[in-house]
Structure formats: structure tokens, C-alpha cells
Amino acid sequence: MSREEAITRTFVELADTLVDDFDVIDFLQHLTTRCREIFTLADAAVLLAYPGPDLHSPAPCDPSPALSKVLDLALREGPARDAYRAGATVAPGDLARAPADWNNFTTQARAAGYTHACAVPLRLRRQTLGSLLLLSTTPAPLPADDLLVARGFADAAAIGLLNARTLEYAESLNDQLHTALHSRIVIEQAKGFLASQRRIPLNAAFETMRHHARQHCLRLTTVAHNVITTGQLPQPPNTPPTSQRPGKPTRSTPYE
Structure with a gap:
């Protein structure tokens, strides 16, 4: 895929929020992933300020x-x-200046x-939901x-x-955005447990949970809660629990 194709595809993906299973946390994670890939950044993160007048917390990421x-x-x-x-865009250039x-952030x-x-x-017109922070380790700015x-x-x-909020579930999206401000700890705990259990890197554990969710x-967050409470990735919807499948022994590993 060319860079131009990746940019076009990203705009289409960011517009695709009018679906029944829309997940705001995965949506924001996808935005930061695309930014890192397309702009060759070291890191990117969304910081949310919704609901409320100030930035409260980073959206869950990795x-x-x-x-x-x-x-x-x-x-x-x-x-x-x-x-x-x-x-408005803020691009000061080299952090050394x-x-x-x-001072504290720069240090x-x-x-x-x-x-x-x-x-x-x-931002859309006068309504601002937060900001997208872009970080690089290159000699030149973006x-x-x-x-x-x-x-x-x-x-x-x-x-x-x-648009997702306006269409049919304003209350649901508000709850999701509010939950996103507080769910990073749950996801981090689940990621750490899964990494330890499977002896894989933290980023691989996060991608495992994210892939399973999608x-x-x-x-x-449902996947993360299940990993913490049962030690396992959740069963897919309408799939019988492992204990109901003949010839398949089960083992529950509690999170500690």
C-alpha cells in the first residue's frame, strides 16, 4: 500500500463510526497507530477532555x-x-528550544x-474533545x-x-468517552498479566487482546476485564464455554 493509499484509507476508517459495535477506545487506538505508521513517528497519543473543560487523561493506548x-x-x-x-495546531519545533x-514536560x-x-x-467548529500529541526522535520536526x-x-x-453520538446513542458514547478516561489501568493490568502468562512482550500482549476484540x-475493555477476572481471553459471543465442549479439560487461572 502506498502512502497516499494509507492516508485515504485512514480518512475512510475514521469516518466509519455509525455501526452498532462502535468501540471508542479501539477507534482512538487505531488513530494513533495510523499516525505512527504514516508519519514515521516514535509515538502518538490522544488526550481526552470530554466531558469537562480540561484535559483529564490519555485515552487508553499501549x-x-x-x-x-x-x-x-x-x-x-x-x-x-x-x-x-x-x-489550534501547536508545533514549537525542537524540544531543546x-x-x-x-519545563517539566520538556525535561x-x-x-x-x-x-x-x-x-x-x-475539534469540530467550537467543540473540542481533546488533542492528538505527536512525538518524534528524529533530528528534524514533522x-x-x-x-x-x-x-x-x-x-x-x-x-x-x-456523528456517532448524534445518530442514536449520545448517552452511550458519553459513557464510553468518560470510561475511556479511567480504563487505561484495567487494560495495562490485563496486558501485563497476559504477557507474563504467555511469556510474550507487552506490546504483543496488547495486540493479542486488540485482535481478539476486533x-x-x-x-x-471487555476483553481486559475478562483477562483480569478469569486469566483468559473471553469466549466469542454465542460460543459455548470451554467446559461444555466434550474432551476439553478446563483450567481457570485467577488474576492476582
Whole structure:
């Protein structure tokens, strides 16, 4: 797939929110994954401010410990907060010359190996849902054309989220967005348990849960809760439990 095809496909995917099994957490994770792939970034993350007037928490993603610390600081200072507050793109260039009031964010980001940080708002007209933070480790900043595409992705994501809310389940989407602010811990716990149980890297454990959720039309948080409570990936809908299948012994491994 060419880069142009990947960009076009991403816009189509971000518009596809009018479905019965829409999962806002997987949707936002997909946005950050596409940004990393298309723009060759070290990391990308969505920070949500919905409902409420301020950034509250990163949307669930697959962060390293170093990135988690950067995101925690990004809630209070830095390009993601400024982009959300201003409703505009913030691209200061080299972190070595970042604004003085970003001191804590800049120090942590540079310690984690990032050289450049920029952010675009998730915004439709006067309504801003959060911001998309883009982090790189390259000598040069994100090119201006790529930054415009990233802004387009963020705009499309905001439209997709608001369309999903408007169509038929405003209350459900509001609940999902609110839950997304608090579900990162559950997903991180499940990812750690699955990685330990299967002796695989953390990112592989996360992709295993995400693939299982998408393959069986389950929410990512549902999969994570099941891993924590039973030690296993959940059974697909309408599939008999393993204990009901003849000749298949079962074993429950509780999460501790």
C-alpha cells in the first residue's frame, strides 16, 4: 500500500463510526497507530477532555513506562494542552528550544529520547474533545504537509465521534468517552498479566487482546476485564464455554 493509499484509507476508517459495535477506545487506538505508521513517528497519543473543560487523561493506548510519564505531564503543560486550549495546531519545533512554561514536560520528554513534539486539537467548529500529541526522535520536526494531514485526521476523528453520538446513542458514547478516561489501568493490568502468562512482550500482549476484540466484535475493555477476572481471553459471543465442549479439560487461572 502506498502512502497516499494509507492516508485515504485512514480518512475512510475514521469516518466509519455509525455501526452498532462502535468501540471508542479501539477507534482512538487505531488513530494513533495510523499516525505512527504514516508519519514515521516514535509515538502518538490522544488526550481526552470530554466531558469537562480540561484535559483529564490519555485515552487508553499501549504506552511504555517512559511515555506514560510524558503523557501524565502532558495533561498539565506542553503542546497537547496548548492545542486543546487554543483549538489550534501547536508545533514549537525542537524540544531543546521549547517554551519555558513547558519545563517539566520538556525535561521528561527529552529524558525519554524525544526530540520534537507537536499537537493538533480534536475539534469540530467550537467543540473540542481533546488533542492528538505527536512525538518524534528524529533530528528534524514533522514536515508541514504531514502536520496538515495529522490535523485532518484529528478533525475526521472528532467528526466521527460526534456523528456517532448524534445518530442514536449520545448517552452511550458519553459513557464510553468518560470510561475511556479511567480504563487505561484495567487494560495495562490485563496486558501485563497476559504477557507474563504467555511469556510474550507487552506490546504483543496488547495486540493479542486488540485482535481478539476486533475478531469477535467485543470491546477492548471487555476483553481486559475478562483477562483480569478469569486469566483468559473471553469466549466469542454465542460460543459455548470451554467446559461444555466434550474432551476439553478446563483450567481457570485467577488474576492476582
